[in-house]
Amino acid sequence: MSSNEMPKAYEAKSYEDEIYSAWEQSGFFNPDNLTGEPYSIMMPPPNVTGVLHLGHALENALMDAMVRYQRLCGKKVVLVPGTDHAALPTQAKVEMMLMEAGMKNPRQELGREKLVAKIREFAEASRATILSQIKKMGTSCDWSRLAYTFDDKRNVAVNELFRRMFEDGLIYRGHRVVNWSTKGQSTCSDDEIIYVERPSVLYTFKYSKDFPITIATTRPETKLGDTAVAVHPTDERYQKYIGQTFTVDVGAAKPLLIKVIADEGVDPSFGTGALGVTPAHSPVDFLMYEKQKANGNPIEIIQVIGQDGRMTAEAGSYAGLTVEEARAKFVARLSEQGLLEKEPEEIVQNVGTSDRFKDVIESLPMTQWWLDVQKVIPSRGKSLRDLMREALTTGLDGDITKKVTITPERFTKLYLNRVENLRDWCLSRQTWWGHRIPVWYRGEEMVCGTAPEGEGWEQDPDTLDTWFSSGSWTFSTLGWPEKTKDLQEFHPTNWIQMGSEILYLWLMRMVLMSTYALDEIPFKDAYIHGVLRNEQGKKFSKSDANGIDPLDVIQEYGCDALRLSVLIGTTPGNDARYYKEKVEAGRNFVNKLWNISRFVLSSVDTSLVSSMPAPVTLADKWILARLEFTAGNISKLLEQFDFSLAIEVLREFVWTDFADWYLEISKVQQADASQKESTDKILLYVLKNILVLAHPFMPFVTEVIWREFNEGLLLVGSWPAVSGFANAEAEQQFDGLKELIVGIRNIRSHYKIEPKKLLQIVFVTQESSRTELELYRAIIATLARVEPDFIVATSYEPALADVSSVIRDITVFVKLETIIDPEKEKVQKEKEIAQLRSYIKATQEKLSNQEFLSKAPATIVAGMEQKKREAEEKLALLS
RNA sequence: GGAUGUUUAGCUCAGUUGGUUAGAGCAUCUCGUUUACACCGAGAGGGUCGAGGGUUCGAAUCCCCCAACAUCCACCA
Numbered sequence: 011m012s013s014n015e016m017p018k019a020y021e022a023k024s025y026e027d028e029i030y031s032a033w034e035q036s037g038f039f040n041p042d043n044l045t046g047e048p049y050s051i052m053m054p055p056p057n058v059t060g061v062l063h064l065g066h067a068l069e070n071a072l073m074d075a076m077v078r079y080q081r082l083c084g085k086k087v088v089l090v091p092g093t094d095h096a097a098l099p100t101q102a103k104v105e106m107m108l109m110e111a112g113m114k115n116p117r118q119e120l121g122r123e124k125l126v127a128k129i130r131e132f133a134e135a136s137r138a139t140i141l142s143q144i145k146k147m148g149t150s151c152d153w154s155r156l157a158y159t160f161d162d163k164r165n166v167a168v169n170e171l172f173r174r175m176f177e178d179g180l181i182y183r184g185h186r187v188v189n190w191s192t193k194g195q196s197t198c199s200d201d202e203i204i205y206v207e208r209p210s211v212l213y214t215f216k217y218s219k220d221f222p223i224t225i226a227t228t229r230p231e232t233k234l235g236d237t238a239v240a241v242h243p244t245d246e247r248y249q250k251y252i253g254q255t256f257t258v259d260v261g262a263a264k265p266l267l268i269k270v271i272a273d274e275g276v277d278p279s280f281g282t283g284a285l286g287v288t289p290a291h292s293p294v295d296f297l298m299y300e301k302q303k304a305n306g307n308p309i310e311i312i313q314v315i316g317q318d319g320r321m322t323a324e325a326g327s328y329a330g331l332t333v334e335e336a337r338a339k340f341v342a343r344l345s346e347q348g349l350l351e352k353e354p355e356e357i358v359q360n361v362g363t364s365d366r367f368k369d370v371i372e373s374l375p376m377t378q379w380w381l382d383v384q385k386v387i388p389s390r391g392k393s394l395r396d397l398m399r400e401a402l403t404t405g406l407d408g409d410i411t412k413k414v415t416i417t418p419e420r421f422t423k424l425y426l427n428r429v430e431n432l433r434d435w436c437l438s439r440q441t442w443w444g445h446r447i448p449v450w451y452r453g454e455e456m457v458c459g460t461a462p463e464g465e466g467w468e469q470d471p472d473t474l475d476t477w478f479s480s481g482s483w484t485f486s487t488l489g490w491p492e493k494t495k496d497l498q499e500f501h502p503t504n505w506i507q508m509g510s511e512i513l514y515l516w517l518m519r520m521v522l523m524s525t526y527a528l529d530e531i532p533f534k535d536a537y538i539h540g541v542l543r544n545e546q547g548k549k550f551s552k553s554d555a556n557g558i559d560p561l562d563v564i565q566e567y568g569c570d571a572l573r574l575s576v577l578i579g580t581t582p583g584n585d586a587r588y589y590k591e592k593v594e595a596g597r598n599f600v601n602k603l604w605n606i607s608r609f610v611l612s613s614v615d616t617s618l619v620s621s622m623p624a625p626v627t628l629a630d631k632w633i634l635a636r637l638e639f640t641a642g643n644i645s646k647l648l649e650q651f652d653f654s655l656a657i658e659v660l661r662e663f664v665w666t667d668f669a670d671w672y673l674e675i676s677k678v679q680q681a682d683a684s685q686k687e688s689t690d691k692i693l694l695y696v697l698k699n700i701l702v703l704a705h706p707f708m709p710f711v712t713e714v715i716w717r718e719f720n721e722g723l724l725l726v727g728s729w730p731a732v733s734g735f736a737n738a739e740a741e742q743q744f745d746g747l748k749e750l751i752v753g754i755r756n757i758r759s760h761y762k763i764e765p766k767k768l769l770q771i772v773f774v775t776q777e778s779s780r781t782e783l784e785l786y787r788a789i790i791a792t793l794a795r796v797e798p799d800f801i802v803a804t805s806y807e808p809a810l811a812d813v814s815s816v817i818r819d820i821t822v823f824v825k826l827e828t829i830i831d832p833e834k835e836k837v838q839k840e841k842e843i844a845q846l847r848s849y850i851k852a853t854q855e856k857l858s859n860q861e862f863l864s865k866a867p868a869t870i871v872a873g874m875e876q877k878k879r880e881a882e883e884k885l886a887l888l889s
Numbered sequence: 890g891g892a893u894g895u896u897u898a899g900c901u902c903a904g905u906u907g908g909u910u911a912g913a914g915c916a917u918c919u920c921g922u923u924u925a926c927a928c929c930g931a932g933a934g935g936g937u938c939g940a941g942g943g944u945u946c947g948a949a950u951c952c953c954c955c956a957a958c959a960u961c962c963a964c965c966a
Contacts, residue, residue: 281965294964294966585959594915609925654902853910866946
């Protein structure tokens, strides 16, 4: 296709697929075909639970902009793509789907093997969809290194990590209170609980008539398992009871022995100041239970709620009832026996619910696998918590080069605060989709790591929390535990981006795993982004049906437009809004670039493409200087991860400097045979560099234009280097010319002179400025639409119909056909004079302030003097 | 209850270590079919930077306090 065949508007969809496969086939997505300094990014693997949404479009735009920039800078770049099996969420989703299709209990009806097969089928289909979507987004990742959190290689890494941690005594099996989802029949971690406000009833009562202390609860049925009442140690009301044990009969299997204990954690001013302790069904109470045990003053633990959500045999007459039924029965009994001390009170309560199964989380004592974050690692002399802290503060082992930097910085504080409060991590899940706990049992024997030889071994039925495998993502993707070349070359990774919502879930665990397994940080820089919201500021969610499918957007506006729309206005850590006008603005920019190229390529001799430009005119010098500045600025902004501002700077240069000014001037210059070639060279040079600068943000359109006049792929082009075209003087002079032209246009607009009419003008200025004006005669004539034979004089006696305006040191007189009302003119002029006077007065005041003169830096003072002088000159010309 | 963030033009947002008369995109208004582009061009209007104090020669920017909104954490029985 030659340039004059370039269609009038850029039609994204007719190029994108073809361009992507050209990139892919080139092999340059794979670092093995690149040279230079290694640079690596691991793609946060999307969950196979669904399809990609707008948030993924943002993530892909961010990552791809970064890797394309780095690749253009000549680095050996790899972006490793992948997907996440998302253990529990995926199983939950498939079970929901099966139940919607009529199945009552998928686990019972299908059994482990068949259900896992069903889930795998779903996951594989979803995975394929996701991978094709990533391609649609133009992401330049290395498909030969594609990873999956649940493939065999990652399983090897997971098992090895588990074994090492087990042998270091960090992973242990313990009987403790866990978060239990009855509906999901599994534990979940603290991070997977969502607190929902719900109405609840607070009951205030005594266990029995002769029990001396009143307590309150919203969960009366759990009181069947109470074994203590806790009060504040200094609470005078209850001093005398501390240490005593009371026997009460609440209808449980056995009478309860309630010991009155002292605990600092009890707030004496809240409620009755006494707390019924249910060690088996409350995490807080369980801690008290452990504390009492350690103190040598143990209390009992009685489990009255079972894994099926029904009351256990321990609950005596309540056994077999659901939690709700038991609650009603217990309250009825309290009422009958007159034990309620107050009317039940309706309150709003935060109830912990399962993120995935949506039911209320029960606290139950169970034997599970745990990761201890506080225990000292034998070979290291510090704990996982210490490692996690070091990595974000002093750098690992105090080595500042091994420090993770988070952008924006404020998330570091949140991270550290969380690290300090981290509790042991419950690793085991009772769901089936996921890495199985790598532990085998035979009678009393237990083996960890790999399946042992011999008969009769049985593997632990539980699976691992999905974040255990995600945590090792930065290095499991590179072949760990083998000592691969990739691992050596690309770890620690350079950069990662993620949403703020997974800072704790993922970032923290990657730091944990990487520092533990490799003694390395997982990445040097972490960029945290917010979520995309709709025009009303609401989060996009599937249930609200306000979700936008990025593929639809790509279909309608093109991938480049979508990328621009999610990147513009996105600042680190902050949420951003997304709406149609943004994509339209993106699409318009893409199309503008297309038409700029169309014009350049149809008006120049493209065989000059590889010649170095030699600036001749002021405009030439100016545009090259601006290009140099822009390129440096974009580099700087990208190094600071300021994507939005980088695009803004690019847009300003492309649209305003190049299209609105230089292109229009180039038409004048091209008409002059002596300047045609030099102008062509500059047009080509600037266009070429614009394509490189824009490529990270709008890869498709830039690549399409690139191949119109270049060999090879822009994908592996070179980022503009400093070329010595910086020219502050030319920039300043050109600004003067611009001001003059804008000033004349202003006069036309102000006096409503029709656009077609060429203005008759007299410029009055000092002798020294005359040659300059002569030099730009053609440009001024064309851009300001002025008769080319305008007069330049040192003095002039205006005619009655003339109007004038002062622009810098030049007074412009325009001849009008009708005489303008002089009174109106006078008013206008006086207004301008008044403004100048007040400005001069204000600057004068500052400049006569001794403190300002002595304390402000010299450049500020000089700048202000300069401004004042200019204002005074203008004032002189006006009056 | 604790923490963090946000509050700047009609809307969405920038505003770099405090320093000229606070910017952009979109929207609005006026004009325009100049052969790159109406997904465009030229021009214009629009802000006492949430309120109140303070520091400073100088504050949108730093400090204090208040308010509204958002998010995260904890969760009180």
